[in-house]
Amino acid sequence: xxxxxxxxxxxxxxxxxxxxxxxxxxxxxxxxxxxxxxxxxxxxxxxxxxxxxxxxxxxxxxxxxxxxxxxxxxxxxxxxxxxxxxxxxxxxxxxxxxxxxxxxxxxxxxxxxxxxxxxxxxxxxxxxxxxxxxxxxxxxxxxxxxxxxxxxxxxxx
Amino acid sequence: xxxxxxxxxxxxxxxxxxxxxxxxxxxxxxxxxxxxxxxxxxxxxxxxxxxxxxxxxxxxxxxxxxxxxxxxxxxxxxxxxxxxxxxxxxxxxxxxxxxxxxxxxxxxxxxxxxxxxxxxxxxxxxxxxxxxxxxxxxxxxxxxxxxxxxxxxxxxx
DNA sequence: TAAACTAGGACAAGTTTAGTCCTAATTGAC
DNA sequence: GTCAATTAGGACTAAACTTGTCCTAGTTTA
Numbered sequence: 001x002x003x004x005x006x007x008x009x010x011x012x013x014x015x016x017x018x019x020x021x022x023x024x025x026x027x028x029x030x031x032x033x034x035x036x037x038x039x040x041x042x043x044x045x046x047x048x049x050x051x052x053x054x055x056x057x058x059x060x061x062x063x064x065x066x067x068x069x070x071x072x073x074x075x076x077x078x079x080x081x082x083x084x085x086x087x088x089x090x091x092x093x094x095x096x097x098x099x100x101x102x103x104x105x106x107x108x109x110x111x112x113x114x115x116x117x118x119x120x121x122x123x124x125x126x127x128x129x130x131x132x133x134x135x136x137x138x139x140x141x142x143x144x145x146x147x148x149x150x151x152x153x154x155x156x157x
Numbered sequence: 158x159x160x161x162x163x164x165x166x167x168x169x170x171x172x173x174x175x176x177x178x179x180x181x182x183x184x185x186x187x188x189x190x191x192x193x194x195x196x197x198x199x200x201x202x203x204x205x206x207x208x209x210x211x212x213x214x215x216x217x218x219x220x221x222x223x224x225x226x227x228x229x230x231x232x233x234x235x236x237x238x239x240x241x242x243x244x245x246x247x248x249x250x251x252x253x254x255x256x257x258x259x260x261x262x263x264x265x266x267x268x269x270x271x272x273x274x275x276x277x278x279x280x281x282x283x284x285x286x287x288x289x290x291x292x293x294x295x296x297x298x299x300x301x302x303x304x305x306x307x308x309x310x311x312x313x314x
Numbered sequence: 315t316a317a318a319c320t321a322g323g324a325c326a327a328g329t330t331t332a333g334t335c336c337t338a339a340t341t342g343a344c
Numbered sequence: 345g346t347c348a349a350t351t352a353g354g355a356c357t358a359a360a361c362t363t364g365t366c367c368t369a370g371t372t373t374a
Binding site for chain 2: 348349350351352353
């Protein structure tokens with residue numbers, strides 16, 4: 001539960017490897033060797049990351065991948081979004097609003113707020129910090145406020 | 158991603174229904190009607206919750222289920238644990254420690270700490286709050302501290 | 315033109331999740 | 345003591361998601 005997929009985990013490892021040498025263009029193959037992740041998987045992930053604009057790609061000979069922006073400006077939330085789509089703790093949160101038990105379910109709202117709180121906390125963590133490159137402390141005023149609000153919300157909007 | 162399972166969501170709805178009338182013993186069937194969740198599913202979930210000691214059961218005629226303790230003393234984390242087992246954001250966190258890319262992976266540790274931070278925040282939210290019965294504000298000093306620590310951890314232990 | 319790359323998507327196997335059903339065991343009422 | 349209501353436990357199935365592989369096409373440089 002509340003588990004990020006293995007692929008997402010891999011992606012952060014790959015991004016961390018890119019973050020270590022931001023000036024260098026690295027091929028999927030080389031990244032696979034560095035990280036010990038199977039090459040086709042690395043390839044696939046890099047494609048996804050490219051689509052999400054987290055890395056830039058150069059085709060052709062001497063091509064490869066680079067971080068699209070500094071590691072300090074890539075949040076954990078962005079990585080998760082890129083690979084797993086927008087984060088929704090429950091199905092209701094996804095949008096449609098009809099899960100069959102709408103009326104009886106006053107629980108949904110609170111989950112969604114908790115959801116948001118967690119999301120914001122992930123948003124405050126940068127790739128640089130995940131990779132252990134940057135040790136800058138993050139300020140997290142948002143997080144505390146959000147979770148507090150989430151947990152005290154009532155059914156009456 | 159970071160999604161709680163539908164069953165867990167159902168479980169909180171069921172627990173919320175029980176929390177509304179803590180003095181009453183309610184049957185699985187009645188809870189199914191109230192919540193509009195399919196009866197066999199409700200049954201199954203209640204069994205799990207009973208095993209986790211979140212509800213008490215009475216067998217036989219006029220039997221049914223009740224909360225094992227006040228809703229204020231049941232945390233969201235406890236509900237998640239009961240249904241999905243101990244929370245692990247990544248596989249590495251689960252224990253074995255060999256995911257094939259150990260050496261190259263300095264990312265794991267930070268995930269695990271974030272994990273813990275989220276977990277603690279869930280621990281601070283009670284069923285009463287989820288159900289909208291109790292509007293008590295929670296103090297969350299732990300959460301802020303935890304996430305801050307998690308995000309600034311370095312590879313060097 | 316050939317070689318080294320990425321881009322995109324189809325596909326298959328494995329695992330997890332969701333939900334159903336069946337057969338005990340227990341209790342209270344008549 | 346028998347019957348009906350109810351939980352206990354687990355087997356089973358179908359659907360969904362995850363993970364990983366592979367193939368073909370497009371791009372760039374030497």
